[in-house]
Amino acid sequence: MTKRNKTLKKIYCILGIAIMLYCGYIVEILVMHIWHKAPQGEHSAAGMSEADKQFQEMLAGVDKEHSAGVSFKDINKIHELYDFHKSDREALLDEQNLCVSCHGDVPHDKKKEIRAFLNMHAFFMGCETCHIRTEDKINTKFIWYNKTDGAEAKDIDLTQYLGDTPYKLMPVKRSGEDKSLYDTAQMRKYVAGFKENVADMIPSAKSASMKVIHRPMTELKETVKCEECHTSNRAAGYLPFKDIGYPERRMNQLVGNEVVGMIDKYKRFYIPDFLTPNEEAESEK
Amino acid sequence: MRIFSIFAVMIFSMFFNFSVANAQTITDDENCMMCHKYPGLTRVNDEGYLRLFYVDSERYDHTVHTKVKCSGCHTDIKEIPHKEAKQVDCATECHIKESGSEKPFSHKKILKDLQTSIHNPENENVRAKIVEDFPTCTDCHKNPSYRFLEKDVDELASARHTERVFQKCSVCHDNSSQYRYFFNHVTHRIKDLTPHEDVVATCSKCHSKQEMAEKHKLKNAAATYLDTFHGKAVEFGLDNAPTCIDCHVKTGESAHKIMSYKNPQSATYEETRYLACKDSDCHADPGKEFGMIRMHTVIDKDIYPIEFYVALGFTILTIGAFYPLLGLMILELIRELFPNVSFRRRKKK
Amino acid sequence: MMRKMPLIKIKNGEKHYLKMTVGQKYQHYILMTTFIILVLTGFPLKFHYYPWAGSTIDFLGGLVVTRTLHRIAGVIMCALFFYHWYYLFRNTYQYYIGPARKTGTFSWKELGLFIYYSPMCPRKKDWDDIVDFVKFAFFFTDERPKHERFHWREKFDYWAVFWGIPVLGITGIFLWFPVFAASFLPGWAVNISYIAHSDEAMLAVSVIFIWHMYNAHVNYDKFPMSPLFITGYLPEDLMKHEYYVEWARINKVVDKDPALMVDLDAEKANEAISSEEKLQIIRDQIAFLKDGEGEK
Numbered sequence: 001m002t003k004r005n006k007t008l009k010k011i012y013c014i015l016g017i018a019i020m021l022y023c024g025y026i027v028e029i030l031v032m033h034i035w036h037k038a039p040q041g042e043h044s045a046a047g048m049s050e051a052d053k054q055f056q057e058m059l060a061g062v063d064k065e066h067s068a069g070v071s072f073k074d075i076n077k078i079h080e081l082y083d084f085h086k087s088d089r090e091a092l093l094d095e096q097n098l099c100v101s102c103h104g105d106v107p108h109d110k111k112k113e114i115r116a117f118l119n120m121h122a123f124f125m126g127c128e129t130c131h132i133r134t135e136d137k138i139n140t141k142f143i144w145y146n147k148t149d150g151a152e153a154k155d156i157d158l159t160q161y162l163g164d165t166p167y168k169l170m171p172v173k174r175s176g177e178d179k180s181l182y183d184t185a186q187m188r189k190y191v192a193g194f195k196e197n198v199a200d201m202i203p204s205a206k207s208a209s210m211k212v213i214h215r216p217m218t219e220l221k222e223t224v225k226c227e228e229c230h231t232s233n234r235a236a237g238y239l240p241f242k243d244i245g246y247p248e249r250r251m252n253q254l255v256g257n258e259v260v261g262m263i264d265k266y267k268r269f270y271i272p273d274f275l276t277p278n279e280e281a282e283s284e285k
Numbered sequence: 286m287r288i289f290s291i292f293a294v295m296i297f298s299m300f301f302n303f304s305v306a307n308a309q310t311i312t313d314d315e316n317c318m319m320c321h322k323y324p325g326l327t328r329v330n331d332e333g334y335l336r337l338f339y340v341d342s343e344r345y346d347h348t349v350h351t352k353v354k355c356s357g358c359h360t361d362i363k364e365i366p367h368k369e370a371k372q373v374d375c376a377t378e379c380h381i382k383e384s385g386s387e388k389p390f391s392h393k394k395i396l397k398d399l400q401t402s403i404h405n406p407e408n409e410n411v412r413a414k415i416v417e418d419f420p421t422c423t424d425c426h427k428n429p430s431y432r433f434l435e436k437d438v439d440e441l442a443s444a445r446h447t448e449r450v451f452q453k454c455s456v457c458h459d460n461s462s463q464y465r466y467f468f469n470h471v472t473h474r475i476k477d478l479t480p481h482e483d484v485v486a487t488c489s490k491c492h493s494k495q496e497m498a499e500k501h502k503l504k505n506a507a508a509t510y511l512d513t514f515h516g517k518a519v520e521f522g523l524d525n526a527p528t529c530i531d532c533h534v535k536t537g538e539s540a541h542k543i544m545s546y547k548n549p550q551s552a553t554y555e556e557t558r559y560l561a562c563k564d565s566d567c568h569a570d571p572g573k574e575f576g577m578i579r580m581h582t583v584i585d586k587d588i589y590p591i592e593f594y595v596a597l598g599f600t601i602l603t604i605g606a607f608y609p610l611l612g613l614m615i616l617e618l619i620r621e622l623f624p625n626v627s628f629r630r631r632k633k634k
Numbered sequence: 635m636m637r638k639m640p641l642i643k644i645k646n647g648e649k650h651y652l653k654m655t656v657g658q659k660y661q662h663y664i665l666m667t668t669f670i671i672l673v674l675t676g677f678p679l680k681f682h683y684y685p686w687a688g689s690t691i692d693f694l695g696g697l698v699v700t701r702t703l704h705r706i707a708g709v710i711m712c713a714l715f716f717y718h719w720y721y722l723f724r725n726t727y728q729y730y731i732g733p734a735r736k737t738g739t740f741s742w743k744e745l746g747l748f749i750y751y752s753p754m755c756p757r758k759k760d761w762d763d764i765v766d767f768v769k770f771a772f773f774f775t776d777e778r779p780k781h782e783r784f785h786w787r788e789k790f791d792y793w794a795v796f797w798g799i800p801v802l803g804i805t806g807i808f809l810w811f812p813v814f815a816a817s818f819l820p821g822w823a824v825n826i827s828y829i830a831h832s833d834e835a836m837l838a839v840s841v842i843f844i845w846h847m848y849n850a851h852v853n854y855d856k857f858p859m860s861p862l863f864i865t866g867y868l869p870e871d872l873m874k875h876e877y878y879v880e881w882a883r884i885n886k887v888v889d890k891d892p893a894l895m896v897d898l899d900a901e902k903a904n905e906a907i908s909s910e911e912k913l914q915i916i917r918d919q920i921a922f923l924k925d926g927e928g929e930k
Contacts, residue, residue, distance in 0.1 A: 012854055013622045020615050020844075024608065027840045030681065031603050034584055034596055034833070075327060079334030084373075084428050087341035091324050106327050106335060113366050116328040116338055123325020164324050258319060262365055514809075517682050521697045571813050577821025578812060582828075595826040599833035606794075606837060610845045616771035621854060627776040 075105035075123070091123070092166050096150040098183035098191060099127040113266065114226075126170035128182050129239075130224040131217050134171050140181070142171050142244045156245050169244060182216050226263045230254060317355045318342060348428045353379050375422040392422065395456065398541040410545035412502040418491070425487050456539040481519045484528035485510070509581035525566055532561050532580065640896040641884045643867055647899060650867035651884055653783065653877075657721070659866050664714050665795070666863075671707040673839055675700040680832045705810060712803045753783045756793070760786040780878035787849045791841070798838045805831040 075091050094100045099107070107127070108118035121130075126145070134140040144153040144167040153167050172179040180187075194209050201209070218224075228238040234255050241251045253259070318340065320326060326338040345351060356362065357379035361371050381390040399405060406416045451465070458464045485507065491497050493507035510516040510529065518526035530540045535552040544551035552561045559576030562568045568575065579589065586593045643650045654662070675694065678687035694700050730748045734740035749755060763786050766779035779785075784792070805827035808815035812824050851859050855872060862868055873881045888895045907915075 009854060010622060012857070013618045016618045017615055020611060020618070020848075023840075023844050024611050027607060027611075027836075027844075031600060031607075031833075031836055031840075033681075034600070034829070075325070075335070077335055078327075078337045081334065082336045084423055085340045085345065086337070086427065087324070087339065087344055089324075089341065105325075106329055109329050116326050117320070119328055120320070120323040120326040123323065258316070266366065511682065514679075517679050518697060520682055521688060521691050523697045568813050572817050574819070574821050575813055575816035578816060578824045579822065582825055589822075589825075591822050592825055592829060596829050596833065599830060599837070603833060603837040603840070607840045607845075610790075610841065613767070613771065614845065614848055616768075617853075620771050620773070623773075625776075627773045 089164055091164050092147050094126075094147040094168060096145060096147060097126050097168065097170075098188060099131075101191070102195075103127070117226075124165045124168055126168045128171055129169050132171060132181050133218040133222060133224055134181070137240075139174050140171050141174050142169055142239065144168065144244070145170055169239075187213070187216075227260070227267070230259045230263055232257075232260050313355070315354065315356055321355075345428070350428055352381055357381070372421075373423075395422075395539065395541055398456070398539040402541055402543045403545045404541075404543065408545065410547050413500060415500060418497065418501065420491065424490065452537045453540070456541070481526055481528045482522075484530055485516070485519055488529045504581060504583045504585075506581055509583055512582070513580055515580065527567065535561070536564075640894060642888055642895040644895070644897040644899055649870040650865070651870065651873040651877075651881065652866060653862055653868050653873075653880075654866040656866065659863065661714060661718065661721070662863055664710065668707040668711040668714070669838075669842065671703055672711065673835075675704040675707070676832075676835060677839070680835070708803070708806050711799060715799045715803065754789055754792050756786075756789055760789060781876060781880070782883075783877060783880040785877065787845075791846050791849075794838065794841055798834055801834045802831060802838070805834075 075093065078086060091105075093105060105122070106119050107122055108115040111118070129142070144156050145151065146153060147166050147168055156165075156167055171181055173181065178184050190209075191213060194213065198206060198209075224238050229241075231237050232255055234241070234251065237255070241254065246254070321338055321340045322342065324339045324341075328336055328338075330336050340355075350358075358373045358375075358377060359370060360374075360377055361368075375392040376396045378389040378391040378393075382388065400407075402408070403410060404420055405411075406414050406419045455464065458467075489507040492503075493505060495505055497503075498505045506529075511520060515527045515532075519528060530543070533543045533552055534540050535542075538552075544553075546553040546555060546558075548554060549556070552558075555576070556573075557576075559571045559573050562571045562575060579592075582589060582592055584593055584596050639652065639655070641652045643652075674690065678690040678700070681687055691697055691700055694703070726745075726748070730745060731740065734744070750757065759782070763779040763781065766775070767786075769775050770778055808819075808824055808827040809831060815824050815827070850856070850862070855875060860868070860872075868877075870881070
């Protein structure tokens with residue numbers, strides 16, 4: 001036998017042994033299947049389905065991560081207990097907004113009476129719209145940005161905006177290199193660094209960083225309130241409805257009695273301390 | 286000329302109607318959609334689950350509940366802001382009138398059927414009375430579509446038995462001559478409402494969960510079913526393959542009347558079980574013993590000792606035959622690795 | 635090897651030894667084809683929870699097609715089993731009972747010996763071979779056991795199939811006609827048929843696809859494939875290496891009766907004619923015909 005043949009034979013034998021062992025392993029899995037009392041979920045190669053995971057969660061009880069104040073990340077993950085009126089459509093997620101990257105698509109959870117309304121607004125309004133008050137009407141304007149790629153929309157189609165709108169409203173500076181009011185390149189960098197290191201930070205450093213991150217934000221009690229836009233005195237409204245592209249009919253709806261009256265009722269009967277900052281919320285920010 | 290203009294007006298008004306119908310789809314006198322049309326109307330509840338309050342009106346308009354007003358089901362929502370709303374009780378009498386009879390419509394009858402079934406925690410055959418695990422209407426039924434897209438519609442003739450489809454509908458509707466009239470009127474666009482995989486998937490929501498089965502002192506019904514030819518036929522899309530309710534519900538009965546095998550009324554009562562298999566499309570003429578072929582076999586020494594020992598025997602046989610052979614092959618390969626090593630050399634002849 | 639068929643064929647200067655007759659080869663073909671079809675159509679059902687199961691069934695044309703294929707292949711395999719029994723009895727009669735009766739030398743003891751020494755019958759030598767092989771494998775000796783026409787590995791394959799087909803066939807019929815089965819058997823018989831059918835199939839598949847494939851085809855000497863199942867003959871080096879006893883026996887038989895060796899090379903050489911010969915034939919023909927014309 002030549003030397004080359006000998007080497008080939010050695011390789012053949014080693015490969016052969018490996019394949020044999022693997023075959024033994026496969027046969028073991030196939031033969032022993034009948035003895036497994038596995039739930040059906042284990043059978044599918046894809047593993048647990050979304051519904052199964054939710055079911056596990058339900059059995060395990062309250063999901064700590066979500067109830068701890070961190071807002072819900074994905075607006076499409078409706079719990080199956082509540083999906084009777086589920087839509088087949090998938091809502092577009094905001095991949096641009098810096099606030100959403102931490103606070104999620106469903107950010108409001110403190111004020112029980114209005115949180116759903118606020119979340120509804122967050123669906124088509126960037127956080128900055130209300131949480132950064134811009135008194136300076138000369139140097140700032142409101143634009144619609146695309147949730148997916150961040151591009152500014154020239155004019156919006158109202159039907160689209162009422163459904164699953166791909167746009168969100170946001171205030172920006174009229175001029176300057178970086179038009180952003182909040183998510184400047186510098187702030188993005190800072191937030192990215194913060195997220196990376198937050199696990200190792202001591203509490204005082206963490207709260208100091210959070211303060212820096214939230215500094216451009218208007219204080220909670222000063223934020224733009226419902227009746228500032230939904231007011232029957234259209235000229236005094238905070239948002240320039242006309243400039244952001246709303247047609248007459250829509251404007252009338254927004255400042256009509258149905259909406260304004262409802263807010264009035266809310267204010268008077270249910271939440272007189274509406275938007276009064278509570279201590280817990282403040283300290284967290 | 287006049288006729289022409291009338292036509293033009295008619296055609297124009299058709300278009301007009303069409304676009305109006307698209308914009309305003311639900312009868313929404315209460316103006317719920319003023320807020321509920323926004324897809325972002327959501328919140329996270331105290332348990333950390335996302336709740337959506339958005340109603341997709343386009344979809345809702347194509348569901349069986351399209352004619353029902355919001356307050357027809359959500360009877361406890363009276364003011365704004367809404368108080369924490371109760372779960373909808375499907376036995377509520379809504380404002381819909383039963384066609385032909387003019388009686389107010391409700392699902393009470395079905396709830397009554399469900400009371401007689403094993404899915405009622407008060408049933409004496411229930412092994413573990415864990416009330417919160419028992420299914421309510423919405424655990425199995427989401428708001429199903431009714432007016433189907435063209436491609437979804439099957440001819441009634443392709444359903445297994447026309448009469449059975451009729452019986453399925455008569456679960457809710459009065460089995461009267463008027464009803465039959467309506468039934469014949471609409472059946473040209475009826476669809477096999479529940480594809481077979483859907484039935485299995487629905488029951489699997491609970492019956493495929495091992496923890497659930499253990500809690501209720503049951504076996505994993507879905508997994509054992511999927512191991513039978515019935516389950517595999519459904520899984521691989523064989524037409525008319527039997528699903529859970531084909532065997533567990535007597536022909537012509539409401540699918541909600543699934544009863545314990547201990548109940549003489551049950552389709553799976555041992556004495557009469559073979560009748561559940563009897564069908565011209567399934568097993569033409571089964572004997573009584575045929576009904577005793579187990580459809581939910583678990584390998585368990587205490588319940589099914591024969592199956593257990595046969596399975597054990599074959600497993601031992603397979604392992605006992607295959608692994609020694611595998612060992613010999615590996616030994617041979619190891620030996621080939623070192624052809625010239627041996628403890629004792631024989632002289633070559 | 636009672637019929638006078640060539641035991642050795644010489645081709646390209648190499649001797650090839652007969653191991654399987656034409657009939658045996660065809661039986662093997664049928665068994666192989668039906669086995670592969672049965673596995674392809676049966677395993678996706680047994681292992682329905684793997685993603686490849688669905689795609690295999692779709693590829694083969696859906697459940698109705700695979701079900702029909704499985705039943706057809708199963709029936710053919712069972713028919714082959716019955717044919718094989720017939721084949722065994724016929725051989726026994728044709729090669730021993732018939733001739734012995736005719737010559738008046740029949741004895742039950744000799745019939746027993748005939749069966750005992752028939753190629754597939756497990757004998758004491760097989761057990762010794764296994765022991766010798768284990769000794770060899772554990773480096774106690776340097777020498778492999780010397781085998782006859784069918785060694786213990788092949789006999790294992792043969793008897794595994796011999797036991798497997800009845801088990802799979804009977805349980806298969808019960809699963810095919812459960813109403814019939816339950817008409818005279820208790821219901822659990824169908825349940826255990828189901829377990830037996832699928833578990834026995836699993837054993838057959840693991841033994842055939844790993845053990846048989848390794849021994850007959852992919853082991854180092856034969857890699858990647860042995861010509862045996864196509865030609866029925868094995869080249870001399872393999873024959874000597876693996877079936878030394880059979881090699882020696884055939885050589886002895888051929889020594890006695892050289893007619894049993896066919897030299898294909900020589901035949902080919904005989905058939906080949908040189909240019910001179912060709913010309914010679916043509917010229918002879920012309921000359922002959924010319925002579926005939928001249929005689930007129």
